[in-house]
Amino acid sequence: MAVLEAENRQLREEYARARQAAYRRTAVSLLIVGLLGIAGGVVFPDARTVLFALGGTGIFAGVLTYFITPERFISAEIGGRLFEAVHADREATIDELGLRGDPVYVPGDEVRLFVPRDTDAPLPESLTDLDLFVVPADPTTGGVAFHPTGVPLFEEFSDTMDQSLGTRPQSAAPVLADALVEVFELADSAESTVDTDTQRVTFEVRGAGLGDPRAIDHPIASFLSVSLVEALAEPVEVTVTEEDPLTVTCRYGHRE
Template sequence: MSTTDVDLDETTTDLDADRADGQDDDRLELAARTELLEAENERLRAEYARAKQSQYRRTAAGLALVGTCAALAAVLFPDGREVLFALASVGLFGGVLTYYLTPGTFVAADVGERIYAAMAANEAAIASELGLSDDRVYLPTDDASGARLYVPQQTTGELPTLDDLEGPILTDPEHRGLVLEPTGATLLEDFERALTDDLATAPAPLATQLADGLVEQFELTGSAEPDVDVASNRITVAIDDSAFGDLDRFDHPIVSFLAVGFVTGLERPIRLEVTPANERSDWLVTCRWEDHTDVEDIDN
């Protein structure tokens, strides 16, 4: 071998070694950045949880302060003692409840969204594998959940009866499809427990209740504006700032909560249509029902 060949081999070896060292350095730098990002993510989550807890505790302290001031005022002003003592009891009791009922753990919306995204992808894949349609029909039931999600094979056809809802896969030639428990069922249970009044049974007040629940109670969306058209048996809810991403995925929590709520309140099967952004909002969720379909028809 010539001296030139030896020099070339040594040069190539040196270049390969330098390249390998550079790749190792890049990997180490990437790993270090990943660790830093993970640590920063954990720190931000902890700060968020502390901030939420501090917010609850400040509210509790404020209520307790109002109650204490009202109690002192009741001693100083006998004429208004009855009202002031009532205010004091409300303030002190509310402060104690707020302090001790403060949630200890907060789950960030993006974590919940990732969990839901995996579930939605799996269920959509199953529906696609079974050759089912894109129809989503929520049916009333007489069990604790109050509703089932029915994904039919044919878009036109009779809906299954309660006796037919032995899922999750329906093989009856007239009602082939999937029957699943909707994600909105447990949300509606929590919502009904928090209501001071009964769940409405008329379209307009029911739509208002459910929209307020999405925004105020669950904070799943920044805004929810219902548009009720009783004449055409339609309710459309305009949704902005969804905490769980796109609404056109399989049994989305926001969509499912609305559908199950309308099924329960109106006691009618609800057909869904979800359309993306327009000039009004990010998403439009349209729920339709039929006049001639009564709950007795489903039972029989």
């Protein structure tokens, strides 16, 4: 057993070093391009402005890439295992309380994943500062309010944005689909379509990672739903169909 653990640790370290080496090779390549651009600007005065600009960009990108090289990498398998633990606790809570309603992501001081007591039950009158166990005066509006896995992902995503998502699903949806692939690498590809008549945003996702994507509050569906709640300031219900491709359907709009 000790030998296997040592071998696994060695493999993880080698994998991390390989990923870091790939980043650093990219950084060195950019630096070389930058230096060649500067040298070319000295040798060819007629193109000096363009070559100096190219050289400066290459050097800046190379330095930036080198210093933002991640020190550690978490494999998708480990991330999936961690989510399985979160999912198991949430399913157990829902079963213990006998909740039968469909989960809905709701706006407030912070987006929460509300699971109502009964099917088609109305949302609580106040959605601000919800406790984990929602026990209002009207017992038909009770349930639980989880902290979604998509909230920290949305916060991380927001830090990369130069501007807001906007308040229209047509502008937000394609940006979120790109973020799944380009920012978080949670999927190989993702496309979006918007139907304003039925108030639905549908994402087709290929190569989804991190465990069972149909599980409640899976990071892919959670990130998309939380982001739409933040953009539209409306509750969002999500349905996930595991086909080829994976389909994540977000229904937005006020729920009585």
